Amino acid sequence: MKGLDLNITIVGLGLIGGSYALALKELQPKKLYAVDKDEEAIKVGEEMGIIDKGFISPEIPLKESDLIIICIYPKDIKDFVKNNIDNFKLGSVITDVTGIKREFAEEINAGLRKDIDFVFGHPMAGREFTGVKYASKEIFKGANYIITPTERNKEESIKLIEDIAIGLGCKNVEKVTVEKHDEIIGFTSQLPHVIAVSLVNSDNLGVDVGKFTGDSYRDLTRIARINTKLWTELFMGNRENLINQIEEFEKNITDVKTALINKDMKSLSEILSKASKKREEMS
């Protein structure tokens, strides 16, 4: 996929927006713009040469753009779309990268212009750092990408986002409902973050724990370096699914504890074997 015959605007030039810019550049869009209220981010983006031009104010780039990729905080997206509803080009396609979809998609769709097609997307990619200076096109390589089509989406718009995801280097694009997306993501993304945070907070050893860790503790806690504002929003926006997933996890960890308390080697061994097999079979 080369020579993408579109003008594209990225809204929010942070780690994810910047990474999109870097990866999209290889697909050679007509023009690649960015909008960010932070002048510094625009300056860095322009200096890094990852966008053609950056804007503080969205009017001009939106009016020219066929595709808009919104990479700002979930709560800000609704305001952004609402405040700019008259600025979007006729027939433009919008997509996002938000980690929760159900309530969010409903609210967005309710206020959209008929000619605009918002295809909700979620690249399963990120880093434990924030800011455009950490942007890297590598974050998409081999990643999973989820699209949650809604009834108002055109086939061709979904196809466009799908093709771009593959063009960025993603290995797989899955299409599921917004409800299923939020249920799955509660498990595969949010629960791991809850676990990492809880593990770090459990440390009451009183030693420099970094001198007693192997890869396991490091791997499990890397994502505890968390963007508090973003993840508080994501967790709260998917709280019912996440509470269910936490409870399911609690049951499983209690099973291990019970086996230990009862000195029940057989059960413990079965629990370990089951997990090992399941993890081995994961694609």
Place this chain on the structure above:
Amino acid sequence: MKGLDLNITIVGLGLIGGSYALALKELQPKKLYAVDKDEEAIKVGEEMGIIDKGFISPEIPLKESDLIIICIYPKDIKDFVKNNIDNFKLGSVITDVTGIKREFAEEINAGLRKDIDFVFGHPMAGREFTGVKYASKEIFKGANYIITPTERNKEESIKLIEDIAIGLGCKNVEKVTVEKHDEIIGFTSQLPHVIAVSLVNSDNLGVDVGKFTGDSYRDLTRIARINTKLWTELFMGNRENLINQIEEFEKNITDVKTALINKDMKSLSEILSKASKKREEMS
């Protein structure tokens, strides 16, 4: 550290034993032997050229060796030492790589010959695979190494194990009591394995989860590909510490859940910030 003026025998030529052999070779010991009851492992080790000679029966190499590195299952070590107590060379130093120390060290020390110095060691290194064919000297690079000196250890023997650990490429050697070791390891190594296993076992989504994961789920569950026999032994051998650590972790995850249930964004945000700061400060 080059030209190690010692004959060394590795007992148990699996992933860890084989990795020791590979890394020790660079320190140029006089002779590097291996003992394994599995003829195939010896054959592979000899073919890979990572040992000078392998043995099924331990008598000959033990009688010649100044240093013995035991890399077999915790329960088998006691029997090995007991059955070979007359085979060790006068004044030889023994070390091990076992992930639990307290009960184990007591039992071993009780049956030792006076002239033998057993320095208990624990390299915080491993892989999710088993067998000598996965051996790699890289597992020690930048790793932490823990030594748990006991009253009967000579300073020079401890120093020898410490120097070798650094020679293998470890970045740090810590010396703690067997009690503290087991408490710390319950947290930094065993608890992460319990969590990884429990997370994988919590999956009841009914989808191909591998198509919906980002790095977080993969990183958190990599160690769920667990050596069931080994970790069942390790967990059971440290069950009191591990139960305590699980309970501390459960409290912390319950705090997250409670904040979600109460829609308490302030508490949730504080929990996330605390973990993020703590992880960032980890050495």
